[in-house]
Amino acid sequence: VQAALRGRRWQYEIRDRLVEQTFARAALQQADRRKDEFLATLSHELRNGLAPLVYNVAIGNRSLDNTPLLQELFARTGRQVHHLVRLVDDLLDVARISTGKIELSLERLNVLDIVNLALDACRAEVQRKRHRFVIVEECGTDLVVRGDRVRLTQVLSNLLSNAAKYMDAGGTITVRVAHDAGQAVVEVSDTGVGIPRESLHKVFDLFSQVRNQQAYSQGGLGIGLSLVKQLVEMQGGSVSAASDGPGRGSTFAVRLPVVEAAEPAAAAPVADG
Numbered sequence: 001v002q003a004a005l006r007g008r009r010w011q012y013e014i015r016d017r018l019v020e021q022t023f024a025r026a027a028l029q030q031a032d033r034r035k036d037e038f039l040a041t042l043s044h045e046l047r048n049g050l051a052p053l054v055y056n057v058a059i060g061n062r063s064l065d066n067t068p069l070l071q072e073l074f075a076r077t078g079r080q081v082h083h084l085v086r087l088v089d090d091l092l093d094v095a096r097i098s099t100g101k102i103e104l105s106l107e108r109l110n111v112l113d114i115v116n117l118a119l120d121a122c123r124a125e126v127q128r129k130r131h132r133f134v135i136v137e138e139c140g141t142d143l144v145v146r147g148d149r150v151r152l153t154q155v156l157s158n159l160l161s162n163a164a165k166y167m168d169a170g171g172t173i174t175v176r177v178a179h180d181a182g183q184a185v186v187e188v189s190d191t192g193v194g195i196p197r198e199s200l201h202k203v204f205d206l207f208s209q210v211r212n213q214q215a216y217s218q219g220g221l222g223i224g225l226s227l228v229k230q231l232v233e234m235q236g237g238s239v240s241a242a243s244d245g246p247g248r249g250s251t252f253a254v255r256l257p258v259v260e261a262a263e264p265a266a267a268a269p270v271a272d273g
């Protein structure tokens, strides 16, 4: 009888624990949903608030009677506003992804075209720090992948912009484009501050920043690489990070399935700038 009672008590305990766990999970899910809603509302409000600033800076920049001092002021303000817009846009994207509201428009894309679009987006940043930029094309063919033009450009420009950011002036950014086992590989390497081995695995986590790199981060939030990973994975690809350690540069690689690899129409382009 005692054994039967013990067995029954044990069953009740298990049932109570399961009920507790279910409630705790539901509470966590609700908190998570509210966090997503809060993030979405906050980033929308911030983005709306920034719109007049973007407009005013653009008008101010174009004003003919600007003195050199005013021009310098507008240029600096413009850079800060641009930085804030990018930060808030990244926040908006994080909110869109977590609420399943991001839509991709998939099409056939030439990988080198996307590399060049991304470089255009970061050119000012790369030039301001007098970095050298090199494209190494190792695939020997035109690589075509299926992806979203805007989002893939965003992915690569994010990596390029990080390379430019986490490097003292006058560094080198190398983009290697290769074809490996049915995948297009785009590697963005820099000669910058590098990443300690123990931090490599978490650089793609949301809000993750490597310690002792604050001097380079210029107020980032640790969102960009998390977005890069999610956007690439949504397009059937993968990302990875490598570094030989502090002071020895970093390499970020994006891999996407190739849908077509044709002989190139012209000689391999090499950009330097």
Ligand code: ADP
Binding pocket: 162, 163, 166, 190, 192, 193, 194, 195, 203, 208, 209, 210, 211, 213, 217, 219, 220, 221, 222, 223, 224, 225, 226, 249, 250
């Ligand atoms: P943010 O740059 O805004 O901090 P990211 O998500 O883009 O956020 O990057 C996360 C962290 O990874 C950065 O804070 C930085 O510590 C590290 N990191 C990213 N790119 C590089 C790079 N090219 N070289 C060295 N560290 C990097």
